[in-house]
Amino acid sequence: MTVTIRDVARASGVHVSTVSRTFSAPHLVNAATRTRVLAVADDLGYRPNRAARALTTGRTHNVGLIVADIANPFFSSLIKAAQAQARLRDYHVFVADTDEDPQVEEELIQAFAKQVDGVLLCSPRLTNKTIERLGEDVPLVVVNRRVKGMPTVLMDVGRGARLAIEHLVGLGHRRIALVTGPSGSWTSKEMQAAAATGEADVVFLGPNPPTELGGMSAVTDVLASGATGVLAYNDLVALGLMEGLAERGTVVPRDMSVIGVDDIVPGRLGSPKLTTIAMPTAAAGRMAVDMLLHSVDAEGAPGVTTLETSLVVRESTGEARR
Amino acid sequence: MTVTIRDVARASGVHVSTVSRTFSAPHLVNAATRTRVLAVADDLGYRPNRAARALTTGRTHNVGLIVADIANPFFSSLIKAAQAQARLRDYHVFVADTDEDPQVEEELIQAFAKQVDGVLLCSPRLTNKTIERLGEDVPLVVVNRRVKGMPTVLMDVGRGARLAIEHLVGLGHRRIALVTGPSGSWTSKEMQAAAATGEADVVFLGPNPPTELGGMSAVTDVLASGATGVLAYNDLVALGLMEGLAERGTVVPRDMSVIGVDDIVPGRLGSPKLTTIAMPTAAAGRMAVDMLLHSVDAEGAPGVTTLETSLVVRESTGEARR
DNA sequence: TCGAGTCTAGCAACCGGTTGCATTGGAGTA
DNA sequence: TACTCCAATGCAACCGGTTGCTAGACTCGA
Numbered sequence: 001m002t003v004t005i006r007d008v009a010r011a012s013g014v015h016v017s018t019v020s021r022t023f024s025a026p027h028l029v030n031a032a033t034r035t036r037v038l039a040v041a042d043d044l045g046y047r048p049n050r051a052a053r054a055l056t057t058g059r060t061h062n063v064g065l066i067v068a069d070i071a072n073p074f075f076s077s078l079i080k081a082a083q084a085q086a087r088l089r090d091y092h093v094f095v096a097d098t099d100e101d102p103q104v105e106e107e108l109i110q111a112f113a114k115q116v117d118g119v120l121l122c123s124p125r126l127t128n129k130t131i132e133r134l135g136e137d138v139p140l141v142v143v144n145r146r147v148k149g150m151p152t153v154l155m156d157v158g159r160g161a162r163l164a165i166e167h168l169v170g171l172g173h174r175r176i177a178l179v180t181g182p183s184g185s186w187t188s189k190e191m192q193a194a195a196a197t198g199e200a201d202v203v204f205l206g207p208n209p210p211t212e213l214g215g216m217s218a219v220t221d222v223l224a225s226g227a228t229g230v231l232a233y234n235d236l237v238a239l240g241l242m243e244g245l246a247e248r249g250t251v252v253p254r255d256m257s258v259i260g261v262d263d264i265v266p267g268r269l270g271s272p273k274l275t276t277i278a279m280p281t282a283a284a285g286r287m288a289v290d291m292l293l294h295s296v297d298a299e300g301a302p303g304v305t306t307l308e309t310s311l312v313v314r315e316s317t318g319e320a321r322r
Numbered sequence: 323m324t325v326t327i328r329d330v331a332r333a334s335g336v337h338v339s340t341v342s343r344t345f346s347a348p349h350l351v352n353a354a355t356r357t358r359v360l361a362v363a364d365d366l367g368y369r370p371n372r373a374a375r376a377l378t379t380g381r382t383h384n385v386g387l388i389v390a391d392i393a394n395p396f397f398s399s400l401i402k403a404a405q406a407q408a409r410l411r412d413y414h415v416f417v418a419d420t421d422e423d424p425q426v427e428e429e430l431i432q433a434f435a436k437q438v439d440g441v442l443l444c445s446p447r448l449t450n451k452t453i454e455r456l457g458e459d460v461p462l463v464v465v466n467r468r469v470k471g472m473p474t475v476l477m478d479v480g481r482g483a484r485l486a487i488e489h490l491v492g493l494g495h496r497r498i499a500l501v502t503g504p505s506g507s508w509t510s511k512e513m514q515a516a517a518a519t520g521e522a523d524v525v526f527l528g529p530n531p532p533t534e535l536g537g538m539s540a541v542t543d544v545l546a547s548g549a550t551g552v553l554a555y556n557d558l559v560a561l562g563l564m565e566g567l568a569e570r571g572t573v574v575p576r577d578m579s580v581i582g583v584d585d586i587v588p589g590r591l592g593s594p595k596l597t598t599i600a601m602p603t604a605a606a607g608r609m610a611v612d613m614l615l616h617s618v619d620a621e622g623a624p625g626v627t628t629l630e631t632s633l634v635v636r637e638s639t640g641e642a643r644r
Numbered sequence: 645t646c647g648a649g650t651c652t653a654g655c656a657a658c659c660g661g662t663t664g665c666a667t668t669g670g671a672g673t674a
Numbered sequence: 675t676a677c678t679c680c681a682a683t684g685c686a687a688c689c690g691g692t693t694g695c696t697a698g699a700c701t702c703g704a
Contacts, residue, residue: 004660015684020662030682050437051376055689060373070402073393080392080419087418092433094384095411095417097402114370174336176661187350239588266561272594326690342692352652374690379658459671650701658692667684673677 003046012040019153023048029092048119054115063292064112064119070097073264074234074281075122078143081285082120089293091117102126106134113138125184132283141292144285145186151302152293153212153284157187158194159259160277160309163202163257164231167275167311172320173200173229173257179218179241180206181233187261195231200267203227208237215240218250228256235260235276242274242316253318263312267315272315325368326443345370358617363441365478376437384414384440385614386434386441388427391418393588396556397444397604400465403607404442413439426447426454435460440615443467447506458552463614465507465606473613473624475606479509479583480516482599486553486581487522489597489633494642495551495579496523499539501553502528507617510555517553527548530559537562541570550578550642557598558581566640575640594637602629 003317009016016038017153021028022037030035040046053058065082067075096114098105112119118319119137124131131147134140141151148176161178168176178195181188188206195202205221208214222241232238238260242252250256252272263278287305295302331338336355343350344359351359374453377384387404405415420427424447440461446453453469455519456462459630463473483500486499490498499519503510510529517524527543530536537559544552544563554560560582564574572578574594609627617624 002660006660016661017663017685018683022661022685024662028682033385033682045431049381049437049660052375052689053662054373055371055660055691056662057687069407071395071399073395073398076395077393079398079417083392083417083419084421093439094414094415094419095401095405097405098415105348110369114369115414196640237587253451266558266587310568323688328690338691339655339693342690343653346692350652355652371690372660375663377690378692380659401675537656646704648702648704650699652699653697655694655696657694659690662688664687665685668682670679670681672679674675 002049003044004049005046007044008041008046010038011044012037014272016111028143029091037039042253054068060115060117061090062094062116063289064094064096064108064116066096066098066108066119066124067111067122068098068100070095070127074262075278076122078281079120081282082143082289083285084287085286086293089289091289091293098124100124102174106130107132109138113244117296120288120292122288123185123187125133129272131304139292139295143287143288146304149302151295152292152304153288154304155279155281155284156184156306157277157279160238160261160279160311161191161194163309163311164277165195165198165202167313167317168231168257168259169198169200171229171257171317173227174320175225175227176200176202176229176231177222177225177227178202178204179208179215179222179230179232179237180204181208181210181214181237183207185210191231191233191261208233210234212236212240212243215242216244219244221258222256223248223250229259229261230256231261233261235262235264235271237278238274238316239265242272252316254321257317257320259311259317275314276312277311278310283307324364324371324431325370326371329366329535330359330363330368333366334359346375351520360572376511381618382437382439383412384416384438385414385611386418386430387436387444388418388420388424388430388441388446389444390420392417396584398602400603400607401438401606402446404611405607407611408615411611413611417624420447422447428452430458431456431462432458434445439618442610442614444610445507445509446631453576461614461617463610465610468626471624473617474615475610475628476626476628477601477603477606478628478631479599480512481602482514482583482633483553483600484520485551485633486516486599487520487524489578489635489639490551490553490581493519493551493579493639495549496642497525497547497549498550498553499550500524500526500528500545500546501530501537501544501552501554501559502526502619503530503532503536503559505529507532507555513553513571514585528555530555530558531557534558534562534565538566541566544578545570545572551581552578552640553583554580555583555586557586557596559596560596560638563589564594577643579639579642597636598634600629600632602631602633605629 005019011017086093096108120144123144143153203225260276263276327341331341408415418430444466445466456505465475525547583597
């Protein structure tokens with residue numbers, strides 16, 4: 001049925017160990033023998049059985065990737081990049097979706113633990129303590145969250161927020177609203193911290209769900225705050241805001257400037273087109289995979305990589321009216 | 323280090339085979355023994371090693387899912403649903419991205435073949451012959467494409483196209499342009515076939531790349547065709563068209579009605595909001611997983627499931643001007 | 645009381661590779 | 675020539691479960 005290493009051994013007149021070594025330690029086998037074995041293997045259509053290999057080596061050559069929502073463009077572009085990078089390294093990627101449920105997140109990590117070499121956790125919702133405990137069972141890399149003693153990939157949203165606020169200030173805005181995200185969100189805390197360090201007069205409005213509805217429901221507070229510029233937790237919230245503002249007859253950017261975060265709105269969409277902080281999701285995916293594979297076989301202090309964000313100015317921000 | 327079945331056996335005073343059966347064939351072990359073994363296993367934190375199990379049973383409890391572009395919302399929502407459905411059945415999903423390259427697609431199927439129980443192919447770009455050949459190595463389910471003798475999930479885009487054209491005709495449009503997709507696309511062929519059966523005067527313009535640029539570059543032809551309504555290959559093409567039309571001063575929907583396919587534009591975006599044919603991507607993902615798992619252990623004629631599409635009327639279509 | 649039938653559980657081979665150790669043959673050296 | 679050393683290969687145990695077969699204990703009916 002399926003071709004095994006023994007079939008190849010028999011057909012090429014060598015012992016199975018020689019065939020095995022031809023693939024996993026070529027330098028230990030004579031060049032002539034090697035080419036012969038390879039020829040026979042190719043001829044028979046032999047493909048090594050990863051399960052068998054995993055059993056003896058303890059390396060599955062698989063990694064797990066857990067995100068809150070696969071369909072969110074922020075995550076899907078990260079997944080795309082991570083998967084491509086893993087493939088480059090001859091790894092395959094299990095992708096799983098928690099649907100924002102920490103319980104599910106923990107179950108998934110447990111389930112993955114025995115069949116992957118490591119797990120990538122993107123914007124996890126679990127407590128730090130839980131993550132640290134799970135990290136004892138399986139190597140983890142955390143994206144978009146700071147967990148003590150664990151390899152981490154961060155996107156410098158703090159800097160992005162500062163850029164955004166400077167941009168608004170530069171346009172003459174005096175009072176700026178920060179529409180925050182869920183209370184447990186690392187990103188949201190970073191944004192608040194960054195906003196608080198600047199000179200600008202920033203009011204915090206939240207917490208809010210990280211969705212369009214969240215944005216729409218924040219409109220009243222934004223208008224009441226006296227702000228003329230808003231930095232939203234993410235693009236979805238920003239879109240919700242713009243929708244809600246339009247309903248109240250507030251024109252963006254004439255009466256109100258709006259900035260989002262993530263840059264997930266496909267190129268030409270939206271009107272006005274959204275000014276936003278672009279997140280390096282693809283770079284984060286690649287980097288996370290590399291850190292994971294590195295941490296799997298090289299000991300050493302876990303690293304923390306911080307990737308730059310940037311402000312993409314489009315049409316939803318403009319000069320403050322006097 | 324890691325707890326194995328033998329540790330559990332020793333600690334609970336039974337043979338390994340009894341422990342094994344406690345998990346994989348509980349009815350063969352005495353209730354009292356079973357509870358004791360389970361207690362010990364739980365106590366020790368035992369978790370079965372899937373690689374070892376896979377080695378003897380030949381079932382990995384994994385499936386592969388191959389798409390052209392993970393970041394495309396059409397696929398990512400399908401991935402999300404497929405992954406959730408698989409998890410329900412205690413399966414895990416490898417996700418891979420071909421970047422539209424048939425070569426990569428074939429390599430991925432080969433690579434997956436030995437470590438999954440089956441592979442889901444979404445909108446494959448390979449030839450039917452190649453797919454049939456690969457189907458001998460590993461169970462396949464094909465989505466959005468018809469391949470002889472292979473389990474298939476289709477979305478009835480033909481019906482969707484008919485609905486779209488009827489909608490346009492109902493609005494008084496006499497001449498309708500169909501901006502087709504890539505020449506090899508099954509979807510595109512279905513749309514053309516459906517359009518040709520109706521009464522309407524439909525001109526085919528294409529092939530075009532399935533992107534916004536594809537849409538923009540088709541604008542000239544559309545205007546030259548004398549059509550007042552357009553059905554585009556997908557939403558991206560439709561958006562490109564609208565962009566290009568706007569540049570020429572053609573107002574949608576006043577001067578031209580536009581319909582897309584896929585419904586991937588997030589809720590409130592775009593102006594005017596796009597009328598489109600919604601594809602049942604989530605249902606397709608779930609269905610494909612179920613068909614795959616079914617075909618893995620039940621023989622029988624491979625099924626073909628066709629899922630309904632629907633027309634979502636928004637703002638990009640309107641009455642034809644006299 | 646005996647034999648048949650039913651449950652349970654143990655035994656051991658097996659899945660398909662990997663790898664430490666032993667063996668062999670030939671080259672190099674004194 | 676005798677000895678050392680190394681490269682190449684074979685041998686066999688092992689990874690962690692699964693499963694067909696077998697054996698012992700017990701139940702039950704005749």
